[in-house]
Amino acid sequence: MKFQGRYKFVKDIIKDVEASGLSVELVNDEYVWCDPDDHTLASRSCGWFDPDDERCAIQVATKRSPEEWLGTLIHEYSHFQQWKENPDMSLYESAMGDIEEWTRFEKELTEERLWECVRVIRADELDAEQRTVKMLLEWKVCPPERIREYIQGANDYAITYNMIAISRHWPDPPAYRVEDVWRAMPVHFLEYYDDAHIPYVKLFYKHCLKIKAPEHKPESPDITEYVGMIT
Helix, strand or coil: CCCCHHHHHHHHHHHHHHHCCCCEEEECCCCEECCCCCCCCCCEECEEECCCCCCCCEEEECCCCHHHHHHHHHHHHHHHHHHHHCCCCHHHHHHHHHHHHHHCCCCCCCHHHHHHHHHHHHHHHHHHHHHHHHHHHHCCCCCHHHHHHHHHHHHHHHHHHHHHHHHCCCCCCCHHHCHHHHCCCCCCCCCCCCCCCHHHHHHHHHHCCCCCCCCCCCCCCCCHHHHHHCC
């Protein structure tokens, strides 16, 4: 691919990543796999960042509209920036590992640990999303109305982890692929997210979760002490 004019920033991203001894791979497919040996929903993604992966550090699926995959690339680049600022990813990796094993019914989690994992992952992702929005604006990747839609998708992504905690399933199709779901999301980042899923539970179960909604849904714990982590 040639990246010139308004897309010159892609070259700059690749150059910055390579300066740290890492690499970027753009894949002409609809999805990529965080784990090449695991083709489950937990591994399927539009893009990922992992500085320890032997394949590359950033991999992004490009068989989508330019605005979509460029947004994903910038999002994963945001994770790269996080890593440069703090290379210790053990907290995030432990939380994601627990969630993945729990959704495969390979491990049981207490309610406290489950929501701790959700908060850790969500805080990391929301920080990356907010960095991404700043770069989308700085590099004029898309018009303002598309920025609003990107934020709706970011909220959708954050709330997805709440829904995973409630349902013990990964949404399929992912909520960001279902317009009826992501267009219902707020157009601005929220102050806190622990109970942000409540207005959208029925939408998720209708469009993204091919299971019956449980009669008892795990309650979102008190959020007061976590507000600082996710704003």
